[in-house]
Amino acid sequence: MLNSKAKLTALGTYVPERILTNADLEKLVDTSDEWIVQRTGMRERRIAAEDQYVSDLCIQAVTRMINLYNVNINEVDMIIVATSTPDYYFPSTASRIQAHFKISDTGSMDVSAACAGFTYGLHLANGLITGGLHRKVLVVGAETLSKITDYTDRTTCVLFGDGAGAALVEYDENEGSFLTADIGTYGQGGVHLYRAGLSDYLDGEKLQTNGFLVQNGREVYKWAVRSVPAGVERLLEQAGMKNEDLDWFVPHSANLRMIESICERGAIPLEKTLTSVEFYGNTSAASIPLALQCGLDDGRLRYGQRVLLYGFGGGLTYAGLLLKWSVPDL
Template sequence: MTIQSKARITAIGSYVPDQILSNADLEKMVDTTDEWIIQRTGMRERRIAGPEQFVSDLSIKAVEALIHDYKAAVDDVDLILVATSTADYGFPSVASRVQKHFGIPSCGAMDLGAACAGFTYGLHMANGLISSGLHKKVLVIGGETLSKITDYTDRSSCILFGDGASAMLVEYDVSNPSFITSDIGTAGEGGQHLYRAGLSASMDGVALNNNGFLVQNGREVYKWAVRSVPAGVERLLHQAKMGIDELNWFVPHSANLRMIESISDRLQLPMEQTLTSVEYCGNTSAASIPLALQNGLREGKLKQGDKVILYGFGGGLTYAGLLIQWGAPDLI
């Protein structure tokens, strides 16, 4: 969908915990090998939150990095949106904990539940709320502590997930907006392929594993993603009347490097134009896309004015893609 955007991304900050979980570490925990993990996922390391470190802690650190790197102010933020599947509490929200820490007055705060598409949904909402005139400055955060809901006896899933957080400022700017077009949707019939059980013990008549851990049918999610994401990217380009050769960067959710390679191959897009965070952070769900953008900035790849497609996809099954023009200044 295309609207006249009045919102620009002005700053970004990220944080990952100090503790590293390497493939060698996983070899000692389950029946796996470094070679097998790299071959199947492209992952080498993940960052793991400490026992008393939660999403609100990671999110606060990410905002502090944003403030430091861009000399940004957050005291005039009028809405905080936090995308997460691993909130500290059922309530209060992570967003309200961030608001408390920074003492931001007259600020709304809420969490978004869109799993791995959460961050792009958050940016989509920020753009809409600012462009409509309801808000002027929105802090969008994607944060996860997936290690706390990972079954480390399950060799098929424990190799995948890590922890981290990123924050972005989105501000009113009618002369230089970041948002070009969007593509969002849901295939709710696939919800049972990726879930964490809650109050209900069944979904669509199917009994759920209610042990508190994340459960994933990797094969089904993979098939859905490599079919759905390229189609969504093509819709974004069609809406913008752009060719893929006009795109500077593709930033999909960093679920699995092999999945990303398949998606890029279908798009006939070189992997050299793809930004990821999967190799050294693992799958960080709502945090993976902004962590990949942060990597691109630190490596001197992502530049102000670049045309970028961000594409989140995951539990729901749901997806949200954005074609943007990167608005934040280059890191010095």
């Protein structure tokens, strides 16, 4: 068990206004609503405007968090943004958030852990606060995947959407949110999910260098369905808990069929799982906070419940966190 001194105190999310439906995708590629729903469980995705970038989505999510929970972010002393689609190579997206809100005396950094980015960010925030280095950390997971999606590729263009989620993590001497963590990497599988950068090769394999996201869905699926249930088991064992002790399981919303397989193999009831996949698609680092927001909006997720978050994706990386939910009920 972690001796955590860090507590989640607020959450805010944002998705762009434009909706891309399965019917819209039927006009772009050889696909159908029936085919997409059957294989992914997705019906809609949100798409950023042409002049809307990931920092814009982050700012909107943070603003919503401030308005919902009446929190003051002027004392934030570290900003962590998890994204694979930053506005720039540098300056960091986190520094753009600092500039917008004019937060003084704060550090800022971006984290590149793809779909595990939000849970990696929370894990870092817990470590920084529990270790005594910081007292209030802003963690944001956000993506504009539509800007790196090839809309002529029917295997990937049906999957991805845009969104952002922000969480405030604060020092608390008496009640930390973080119970256990499970963090790891399978770098040998990196070639199965990538966006090429300065190098044209990865582990000797020639990459597609057109700037679009590339995914070998079959290989990623096999890895996730094998790895995530094992990680969940490790987390629960560390905490001395069983599956039935969980209130909610919140995996990365990659694909509903993948989540169903993970739940089946891990013996977790699907009805105890929060997802954002049906109406937002795969939003990578934003998918877990969006799923949490869905649970908050309909009253399922409540203060004091035991929640297991599990991010997994490009790297291939994974990060699972078992939390006592500490965001106040509204």
